Amino acid sequence: xxxxxxxxxxxxxxxxxxxxxxxxxxxxxxxxxxxxxxxxxxxxxxxxxxxxxxxxxxxxxxxxxxxxxxxxxxxxxxxxxxxxxxxxxxxxxxxxxxxxxxxxxxxxxxxxxxxxxxxxxxxxxxxxxxxxxxxxxxxxxxxxxxxxxxxxxxxxxxxxxxxxxxxxxxxxxxxxxxxxxxxxxxxxxxxxxxxxxxxxxxxxxxxxxxxxxxxxxxxxxxxxxxxxxxxxxxxxxxxxxxxxxxxxxxxxxxxxxxxxxxxxxxxxxxxxxxxxxxxxxxxxxxxxxxxxxxxxxxxxxxxxxx
Amino acid sequence: xxxxxxxxxxxxxxxxxxxxxxxxxxxxxxxxxxxxxxxxxxxxxxxxxxxxxxxxxxxxxxxxxxxxxxxxxxxxxxxxxxxxxxxxxxxxxxxxxxxxxxxxxxxxxxxxxxxxxxxxxxxxxxxxxxxxxxxxxxxxxxxxxxxxxxxxxxxxxxxxxxxxxxxxxxxxxxxxxxxxxxxxxxxxxxxxxxxxxxxxxxxxxxxxxxxxxxxxxxxxxxxxxxxxxxxxxxxxxxxxxxxxxxxxxxxxxxxxxxxxxxxxxxxxxxxxxxxxxxxxxxxxxxxxxxxxxxxxxxxxxxxxxxxxxxxxxx
Numbered sequence: 001x002x003x004x005x006x007x008x009x010x011x012x013x014x015x016x017x018x019x020x021x022x023x024x025x026x027x028x029x030x031x032x033x034x035x036x037x038x039x040x041x042x043x044x045x046x047x048x049x050x051x052x053x054x055x056x057x058x059x060x061x062x063x064x065x066x067x068x069x070x071x072x073x074x075x076x077x078x079x080x081x082x083x084x085x086x087x088x089x090x091x092x093x094x095x096x097x098x099x100x101x102x103x104x105x106x107x108x109x110x111x112x113x114x115x116x117x118x119x120x121x122x123x124x125x126x127x128x129x130x131x132x133x134x135x136x137x138x139x140x141x142x143x144x145x146x147x148x149x150x151x152x153x154x155x156x157x158x159x160x161x162x163x164x165x166x167x168x169x170x171x172x173x174x175x176x177x178x179x180x181x182x183x184x185x186x187x188x189x190x191x192x193x194x195x196x197x198x199x200x201x202x203x204x205x206x207x208x209x210x211x212x213x214x215x216x217x218x219x220x221x222x223x224x225x226x227x228x229x230x231x232x233x234x235x236x237x238x239x240x241x242x243x244x245x246x247x248x249x250x251x252x253x254x255x256x257x258x259x260x261x262x263x264x265x266x267x268x269x270x271x272x273x274x275x276x277x278x279x280x281x282x283x284x285x286x287x288x289x290x291x292x293x294x295x296x297x298x299x300x301x302x303x304x305x306x
Numbered sequence: 307x308x309x310x311x312x313x314x315x316x317x318x319x320x321x322x323x324x325x326x327x328x329x330x331x332x333x334x335x336x337x338x339x340x341x342x343x344x345x346x347x348x349x350x351x352x353x354x355x356x357x358x359x360x361x362x363x364x365x366x367x368x369x370x371x372x373x374x375x376x377x378x379x380x381x382x383x384x385x386x387x388x389x390x391x392x393x394x395x396x397x398x399x400x401x402x403x404x405x406x407x408x409x410x411x412x413x414x415x416x417x418x419x420x421x422x423x424x425x426x427x428x429x430x431x432x433x434x435x436x437x438x439x440x441x442x443x444x445x446x447x448x449x450x451x452x453x454x455x456x457x458x459x460x461x462x463x464x465x466x467x468x469x470x471x472x473x474x475x476x477x478x479x480x481x482x483x484x485x486x487x488x489x490x491x492x493x494x495x496x497x498x499x500x501x502x503x504x505x506x507x508x509x510x511x512x513x514x515x516x517x518x519x520x521x522x523x524x525x526x527x528x529x530x531x532x533x534x535x536x537x538x539x540x541x542x543x544x545x546x547x548x549x550x551x552x553x554x555x556x557x558x559x560x561x562x563x564x565x566x567x568x569x570x571x572x573x574x575x576x577x578x579x580x581x582x583x584x585x586x587x588x589x590x591x592x593x594x595x596x597x598x599x600x601x602x603x604x605x606x607x608x609x610x611x612x613x614x615x616x617x618x619x620x
Contacts (some may be wrong), residue, residue, distance in 0.1 A: 017496050024498045025413050031405035032414070035426045035472070038465055042437060045444040100337050107334025120338060122608065127345050129604050131526025133571040134352070134593045137578045141586060142351045168344050197320075201327045222432065229434025231529035232571075236578055256436050256529065263439075263533040269448055277533070281440045285433065292432050 046282045053275035062279065068242040068253075070276040071262070077276075079283055081244040085159065085252035086287075089234055092163025092248050093170060093227040098220060100167075101174025105216075108175070109182035110204040121176070128172040136236030139165035144237065157239025157251040165237070166230050170223040177222065181215025182208050214299045221295030225288050231256035255284045352597065356590030367591060372540065372573065376584035381592055383540040384573035387456070388525055388599075390544060390562060391569055394460020395467070395524050400517055403468050407475025407513075412501055431469040438466045439533030447534050454535040456544060457563040462530050467520035474516020478509035511614025515607045522603035526596065528571035540568045570596045 054062065057070075057077035065078015104124075108117050143161040148154050185208050193203040209216070239251025240261050253261070259277050268274060360367045370380030410427075414420035442462040452458045482505050490500035544565035546556035556562070568576075570592060577589035 021496050021498050025409070028405045028409035028413060031402050032409040032423050032472075034402055034406065034465075035430055035468065036423055038430060038441070038468075039426050041445055042433065042441050045441055045449075046437075049440075049444050100340070103334055103337045104341065107331070107338065111331050111334060123342060123345065126601070126604065127341060129522060129526075129600055130345075130348065131528070131571055131596055131600060133526070133528045133575050133578070134348070134597060137574070137586075137589055137593055138348045138351065140578065142347065168341070171341055199323045199327045201330045202323065225432050225434075229436065231434070231436045232575065235529075236575065256434065259436055259440070260529060260532050263443075263535070278440055278444065281437055285437055288432055288434060289429075292429055 042285065046278050046285060049278035050275055050282055052270075053272060053279045056272055057276075057279075066244050068258075070273045075272065076242075079255075079280065081242045082253060082255045082258055082280060083283070084244050084246055085234075085238065085257070086228060086254040086284075088246050088248055088252065089159045089163040089166060089230075089238060089254055090224065090227040092160060093166035093230075094220075094224060096164055096167030097170045097174055097223055097227075101171045101219070101223070102178060102216070104171065104175040105178035105182060106204050106209070109179045110200055110208060124172040124175060127168070128176075130169075132169070132230065132232040133236070135165050135169055136232045139233050139237035151249065154249055155239070155251050157237060157241075158249055159234075159238050159252055160248040162234045162238040163248060165233050166227050169230070169233070170226050173226060174219045174223045177219035178212070178216045181212040181219070184215070185211045217298045218295050221291055221298065225291045225295075228287055228291070229256060229284065231260060235260040255280050349597070352590050352594045354590075355587050356592075356594035359587045359591035360594060368595075371542070372568075372576075376577075376582060376588055379577075379585075379588055381570065381573055381595065383543065384568050384570045384592065385595070386543050386545070387540070387567040388569040390456050391459045391463065391567065392521060392525060394457060394563070395463040396517070396521060398461055398464035399467050399471050399520065402464070403471025403517075403520075404475050404513060406468070407472045407479065408501060410472065411476045411479040412497070412505075427469050427472050431473075434529075435466055435527055436529040436533065438462055439530030441465070442530060442534045453564065454566055455564045456567045458534055459531050459567060459569070462534065463524040463527060466527065466530060467524050470520040470523070471513075471517055474519075475509070475513050478512035478516070479505060481512065482508050511610060515611045515614070518603050518607040518610070522600045522607070525569075525603070526571055526600050528575055531569060531572055532575070540566060570599070 062077050062079055064080070065076065066080050067076035067078050068081045069076040108120060112120070139161045140157075143165055144154070144156060144158065147158075147161055147164075151160075154160065182204075189207055189211060190203050193207045198206070234254045234257045238254065238257060240253045240257055241251045242258075243250060243252045245252055258280055262273055262277050367380045368385065369382050370378065371382050372384075373379040406423075406427075410420065410423060414423070439462065442458055446452045446458045446461060447454060452461075486504055486508070487500055490504045495503065544562035544567060546552040574589050574592040574596060577585045577592060580586070
């Protein structure tokens with residue numbers, strides 16, 4: 001026999017379970033909002049700390065000045081030398097990484113036997129897992145001496161070897177995401193192409209590549225973003241000269257390398273060099289944000305519907 | 307035009323196109339070969355200089371502190387520091403990341419709040435790591451007064467790998483079939499009991515794989531820790547290692563959280579930035595140890611992925 005109290009008890013039990021469920025949901029929600037808090041903290045922190053710097057340096061002078069050196073006497077506050085260094089190393093890296101990454105992705109997805117793919121993918125993942133400071137060592141002590149055998153006048157610190165090593169570093173990013181995108185293209189599209197008499201390469205270039213372009217372009221954007229933000233390779237191997245130049249055979253400083261260089265010395269809190277680091281960081285975040293937005297736009301614009 | 311001539315034209319066109327195909331295959335293999343050779347060169351160049359230095363009167367290199375004389379300098383403070391920072395990172399990133407992943411995958415309704423969080427997680431994954439260093443310098447170090455400590459470093463790296471943990475948790479949860487959830491609901495489980503008792507145990511393997519990949523990235527990170535001032539000359543350990551009980555009690559007191567520190571990649575950066583070749587031998591030795599640490603972690607992750615995939619059949 002069911003006692004008369006039973007339905008009531010089960011009702012209370014259910015209510016208490018609902019409260020527990022609600023509390024857990026709120027806790028989980030708070031954990032998820034940490035990411036939003038982090039983003040807001042990054043933006044607020046960078047702007048808050050760099051406002052005093054802009055009051056001294058002037059926003060216009062900061063953005064258009066051709067000389068950089070907040071610790072020099074007299075101080076120079078033009079960011080352009082750091083931007084030119086960042087762009088030059090990034091372009092060198094991309095000239096290596098985009099063709100190489102794309103060719104590897106296309107080879108693995110359209111030509112290579114399954115066993116080759118199974119062996120090669122983990123090896124590429126290892127390339128991506130090597131700590132960046134190790135790549136810095138490699139650029140300075142292996143790649144630069146090797147390049148100097150060919151280019152006799154190359155200085156010991158230069159953007160060329162730093163850029164090339166960053167390029168090697170981002171090959172796995174590009175090849176792995178591009179390969180996934182190409183493999184996701186339905187086989188029927190390839191079969192249609194073969195049926196018209198196209199070879200594998202023609203199919204890969206004219207059918208698979210355009211069909212996968214949204215994934216491929218987002219892999220490029222991710223690669224560019226990583227090259228722009230890469231720190232240790234340039235801090236070790238590019239030299240730390242504030243020089244407005246686009247010649248990769250020269251030494252120069254990037255935005256990230258400047259931040260590291262100034263951070264190694266003791267930064268008196270609230271000084272202009274301390275705040276200049278945050279201003280440089282703001283430019284870096286702005287550059288990567290623009291890239292992310294372009295990437296988002298591209299992947300929407302070119303999404304193929306099969 | 308005769309039929310024979312046409313057939314001949316088609317034939318020569320086809321063989322020309324097949325030749326281009328064959329050339330591309332060679333180009334692809336060369337590209338792969340170049341990537342592999344670079345990896346091999348990197349490892350051998352480190353090993354040639356580093357292994358003799360690291361094994362010269364083994365195991366002194368691992369149990370001596372940094373020094374002004376390159377031959378007397380070791381990585382004791384660096385690897386202990388790395389291990390302690392990783393403890394803080396894991397203890398912060400795992401609960402937060404897994405909880406966030408569960409919320410986004412199981413609870414979040416499709417509205418602008420969950421959209422905002424999703425876009426945020428993707429964007430955070432693309433923020434350069436040095437920016438996290440500036441965040442730590444401004445907010446954790448100066449704002450919350452946590453100082454240039456192990457705690458600051460651990461939290462910084464945890465924030466850095468949080469997107470990785472969140473994304474892998476979501477993928478792990480998504481891979482679990484609906485029937486399992488329905489079975490749990492059918493016997494009267496609440497949503498949370500269903501997740502905790504039935505979904506999470508199956509997802510643990512994949513989540514663990516993602517966590518280890520995140521940690522192996524964190525252990526190699528240098529830039530965000532340089533900005534918070536970790537590049538200091540450390541000649542002591544933050545924990546007591548005289549005996550095992552002394553170690554356990556000094557570890558459990560959590561005083562080490564507030565201590566200054568150095569980590570493996572920063573020790574290596576410090577050495578590689580010096581002009582003396584002898585210090586660069588030390589850099590190579592630290593590099594090979596660091597590389598082995600990350601390879602070991604990646605290896606464990608790959609093994610776990612393989613084991614859990616094989617063990618579970620739906």
